[in-house]
Amino acid sequence: MSDSGNKTGKLVMVSRATQVKEAALATLFFICAFVAVLAVFLIFAFVAWKASPLFSQIGLWDFLTGTQWSVEDNIYGIVPFLLGSLIVTAGALIIGAPLAVLTSVFLSEIAKPRVRNIIRPAVELLAGIPSVVYGFFGVVVVAPLVARAGGGAGFGPLTGWIILSIMIVPTIATLSEDALKSIPMGIREASFAMGATQWQTIYKVVLPAAKIGIIDAVILGMGRAIGETMAVLMVVGNAPQLFAGINAPISTLTSQIVLGMSYSSGLHRTALFGMAAILFLISMALVLTVRLMARDQKRKTKKKDKRL
Numbered sequence: 001m002s003d004s005g006n007k008t009g010k011l012v013m014v015s016r017a018t019q020v021k022e023a024a025l026a027t028l029f030f031i032c033a034f035v036a037v038l039a040v041f042l043i044f045a046f047v048a049w050k051a052s053p054l055f056s057q058i059g060l061w062d063f064l065t066g067t068q069w070s071v072e073d074n075i076y077g078i079v080p081f082l083l084g085s086l087i088v089t090a091g092a093l094i095i096g097a098p099l100a101v102l103t104s105v106f107l108s109e110i111a112k113p114r115v116r117n118i119i120r121p122a123v124e125l126l127a128g129i130p131s132v133v134y135g136f137f138g139v140v141v142v143a144p145l146v147a148r149a150g151g152g153a154g155f156g157p158l159t160g161w162i163i164l165s166i167m168i169v170p171t172i173a174t175l176s177e178d179a180l181k182s183i184p185m186g187i188r189e190a191s192f193a194m195g196a197t198q199w200q201t202i203y204k205v206v207l208p209a210a211k212i213g214i215i216d217a218v219i220l221g222m223g224r225a226i227g228e229t230m231a232v233l234m235v236v237g238n239a240p241q242l243f244a245g246i247n248a249p250i251s252t253l254t255s256q257i258v259l260g261m262s263y264s265s266g267l268h269r270t271a272l273f274g275m276a277a278i279l280f281l282i283s284m285a286l287v288l289t290v291r292l293m294a295r296d297q298k299r300k301t302k303k304k305d306k307r308l
Contacts, residue, residue, distance in 0.1 A: 044280055050273035057267055063274055069240040071260075076271040078278065080242050084250040087243055088160040088232060089225040096165030096225075097218050100172035104214075107173075108180040109202050127170035135234030138163040143235060150247045155237035158246040163235055164225045172221040179213025180206060212297045216290045223286040227279065229254040253279050 054063055058076055066077015103123060107116050142162050147154030183206055191201040207214070237249020238259060244250075253275045260272050 044277075047273055047277045047280060051270060051277045053267075053270045054274045057270065058274075063271070064278075067242060069256075071264075071268050074267055076267070076274075078253070078271075078275055080240050081251055081253045081256050081275065082278070083243055084157075084236070085226055085252040085254070087157055087250070088164060088236065088252055089222055091157055091161035091246075092164030092168060092225045093218065093222055095161055096168045097172055097221065099165065100169045100217075100221070101176050101214060103169065103173045104176035104180060105202060105207070108177050109198070109206065123170055123173050126166065127174075131167070131228060131230040132234075134163050134167055135231035138231065138235035146247065152247040153237070153249075154247070155235055156245070156247045156249050157236065157243070159235040160232055161246075163231050164228060167228065167231065168221040168225050171224050172217045175217030175220060176210070176214045179210040179217065182213065183209045212293055216293060219286055219290050219293075223283055226282060226286075227254065229258055233258055 054060055063076060063078060064082075065079060066075065067079045068075045068077050069080060070076075103119075107120055107123075111119065138159055142159050143154030145154070146152075146156075146159050146162075150158065187205060187209060188201055191205045196204070232252055233255040236252060236255065238251045238255050239249035240251050240256070241249070257272050257275055257279075260268060264272055
């Protein structure tokens, strides 16, 4: 390594003090990464340990396939809550994902800098609003509108879809915009040179090129939706029953855990930890899906580069 203070221009060895500092920094970075991994492992191990009595006291199959939940009768089946989480998440994605992707296309490809500087902070601000505020908005504003439009009390999947779709927009829009911006400008210029319009370039060139990144953003948005607790707790009605319509109350895994954890004990608490373990596994599956898709895309890119 060349020392700037060395006038002879000869290479000199790094000082011992610099080597120690670099080794200390490398060790510090490793410790930070190790602590993060260890924390995830310890959390999962703790939840799994607390949920382990499920195998002997309830039965894993009955727990996963049961359709009744009764604390008084010691009957614990999570199908209503699992379906509730999936229904609320799917509806939120159907509404929120197109809105978020179109927002990212507008910010990345169409909006002028002045407009972009106004809209992007507004979208990012949605991510900073506490979930309880979203839930309060759903209770005070959305639920009465849903009740007048479709009957009932207004608490159910439809209200949850509306609130969650707004909440996942910042996650999907930000990640999708990053994916669109990662596409080289030369691809767009080549499309324009072939006579394509801006809309044709966006639809037939840019979006397909950024497909994997957008899908990753949607999957991560799904993880955000399925793990949401407070806002969902306030707007879905929290009835432990199977889906009976978009305006009928339901419950989700997260809301049931919050409702029961404060007073639960014994087998009931074990069942709640079992639901937490299921949520943990779902989140891990979503992250693993994103990683596998990214790895597959890199492998395909390398194959194309070798052919060229």
